[in-house]
Structure formats: structure tokens, C-alpha cells
Amino acid sequence: MKLALIGGGNIGRFLLQSINIDCLIPNAKIIGLHTRCQEQAKELSREFEAEIFEDVESLLKSDADLVIEAATVEAVEEYAASILLSGKDLVVSSVGALADREFYKCLEEICILNNTKIHLPSGAIGGLDVLKAAKSIGELDSVSIITRKPPQALPGAPLDGEKVLFEGSAAEAIRLFPKNINVSIILSLAGLGAENTGVKIISDPAARKNSHTIEAAGSFGKLSLQVENDPMPNNPKTSYLAALSILASLKNRDELIRVG
Numbered sequence: 001m002k003l004a005l006i007g008g009g010n011i012g013r014f015l016l017q018s019i020n021i022d023c024l025i026p027n028a029k030i031i032g033l034h035t036r037c038q039e040q041a042k043e044l045s046r047e048f049e050a051e052i053f054e055d056v057e058s059l060l061k062s063d064a065d066l067v068i069e070a071a072t073v074e075a076v077e078e079y080a081a082s083i084l085l086s087g088k089d090l091v092v093s094s095v096g097a098l099a100d101r102e103f104y105k106c107l108e109e110i111c112i113l114n115n116t117k118i119h120l121p122s123g124a125i126g127g128l129d130v131l132k133a134a135k136s137i138g139e140l141d142s143v144s145i146i147t148r149k150p151p152q153a154l155p156g157a158p159l160d161g162e163k164v165l166f167e168g169s170a171a172e173a174i175r176l177f178p179k180n181i182n183v184s185i186i187l188s189l190a191g192l193g194a195e196n197t198g199v200k201i202i203s204d205p206a207a208r209k210n211s212h213t214i215e216a217a218g219s220f221g222k223l224s225l226q227v228e229n230d231p232m233p234n235n236p237k238t239s240y241l242a243a244l245s246i247l248a249s250l251k252n253r254d255e256l257i258r259v260g
């Protein structure tokens with residue numbers, strides 16, 4: 001499997017190391033890379049033997065089968081359609097972009113016409129299987145997430161004392177915190193939609209982990225799940241599990257016997 005990567009930050013570097021050096025996905029290699037910072041691109045290209053593409057247009061002319069986005073919500077908005085139109089599948093980290101229903105529908109339409117697929121890894125949370133099963137026939141009544149992170153991982157958070165930075169819907173949360181609450185959108189896509197998913201973001205100076213507490217209720221019963229994530233070493237905003245979930249998603253793609 002030939003892969004191309006957009007974004008060379010924490011998740012991007014982790015994927016380059018795991019796939020190109022540690023060979024954690026059999027028969028896969030990241031052959032090309034595009035990132036906004038040229039210095040970073042040169043360093044990564046040297047270290048991991050992936051070709052640099054100065055723009056996404058030229059990256060799409062490469063023979064990669066699949067593009068992994070590990071950049072920003074804006075990058076998904078800008079490049080997703082052309083990636084799918086080029087016939088390549090797409091793995092999205094910045095799932096917040098799909099909160100916009102019109103954008104979601106437009107990408108879905110492009111996938112149908114071009115026989116391509118979008119993979120949305122579970123990111124820094126779990127429990128999506130429960131929500132999908134719960135709503136397959138029965139009723140899902142409520143879904144919510146409480147995210148608690150150290151202030152260094154949240155914009156505008158005070159360093160002295162716990163503070164609720166946001167309380168409202170996932171749709172509003174991702175508009176205000178596009179780099180911090182992608183988890184609420186993947187949750188909403190598995191469950192009740194971005195307008196109907198409750199979100200609370202708490203900044204907590206005592207927190208050492210990025211924790212996400214998910215509650216859901218419906219005709220299946222109740223779900224209560226807490227994930228306590230270690231942050232990535234160089235970016236406290238991003239949980240290690242988010243990077244791992246992309247590897248899992250790539251592995252899952254080729255599995256003959258799929259769990260979940």
C-alpha cells in the first residue's frame with residue numbers, strides 16, 4: 001500500500017516512524033509528504049525517505065493509493081474533495097471538518113461517483129461501536145462528552161485553577177476549538193449529530209492526562225466510558241491514542257476478519 005501524508009507535526013512524524021521505519025503496517029510505505037512548513041518537510045523527507053511535494057496538486061499525481069490527513073480542519077476543507085476526485089482514498093485526523101453537513105454530503109457524493117472511501121479513525125476516544133449498534137434499530141436518546149485537559153493543551157485557559165471553558169453543542173465546540181475537540185465530532189457522527197451532542201471542555205491545572213468522559217443512553221441501555229490519554233510527547237494538545245487510532249484504521253482496512 002502506497003501512502004501519502006499531509007501534515008508533518010506530531011501525528012505525521014509518528015506515522016512516518018511507525019510505518020516507514022518500524023514497519024508496523026505490512027507492505028505499506030509513506031512515499032510522499034506535503035506540509036506547510038518547508039524546513040519541517042525537508043527534515044522529515046531526509047529522515048524517513050519520503051518525497052516532498054510542494055503542493056497537494058502534485059502529491060495527487062503520485063501513485064499513492066491513499067492520502068492521510070494529519071494537518072488541520074482547514075486543510076480537510078481545502079483538499080478533501082480534490083483527493084477523492086483524484087481516485088485516492090482518504091484517512092482524516094481533523095474530523096471536525098465533517099461537522100458541516102453540506103460538506104459531508106458533498107464528499108459522500110464524490111466518493112460514490114469516484115469509487116473512493118473516507119476513513120475516520122476513532123481518534124482519542126472509544127465507544128463509537130456502541131453508539132452505532134445502539135442506533136442501528138433502536139433509539140439513541142442522549143450522547144455527551146466531557147473533555148478535561150491541562151491548560152497548556154487549551155487556548156485561552158487560565159493557568160491557576162479549574163475552569164469550564166465551554167459548554168454547549170459539538171457543532172459550536174468545534175467552531176471555537178478546532179484543534180482541541182475533534183473527538184466530539186467523531187462521537188456525533190457515530191451518534192446523534194453535531195447539534196445534538198453535548199460537550200463540556202474543562203481546563204484543569206492538576207490534570208496530567210487528556211481525559212474524555214462519554215455518556216450515552218437509549219433503548220439499548222446506558223454507556224459510560226472514560227479514556228485517560230497520555231499526551232503526545234511534543235504536543236500536549238494531542239493524545240497519543242489519536243495517533244495510534246490512525247495506525248489501527250490503516251490495519252483494519254486490509255483485514256479479512258474485522259473485529260467490531
Ligand SMILES: NC(=O)C1=CN([C@@H]2O[C@H](COP(=O)(O)OP(=O)(O)OC[C@H]3O[C@@H](n4cnc5c(N)ncnc54)[C@H](O)[C@@H]3O)[C@@H](O)[C@H]2O)C=CC1
Nearest residue numbers: 007008009010011035036071072093094123124179238242
Ligand atoms: N480525531 C481526533 O481524536 C484528534 C484529532 N487531532 C487533529 O489531528 C490534526 C493533527 O494533529 P497534530 O499532528 O498533533 O498537529 P500538529 O500541530 O503537531 O501538526 C500539524 C501539521 O500540519 C501542518 N499543516 C497545517 N496546515 C496545513 C496545510 N494547510 N497543508 C499542509 N500542512 C499543514 C503543519 O505544518 C504541521 O506540520 C489536528 O487537526 C488535530 O486537531 C488531534 C488529536 C485528536
Ligand SMILES: O=C([O-])CC(=O)C(=O)O
Nearest residue numbers: 124180181182183238239
Ligand atoms: O487528542 C485529544 O485528546 C483530543 C483532541 O485534541 C481533539 O479531539 O482534537
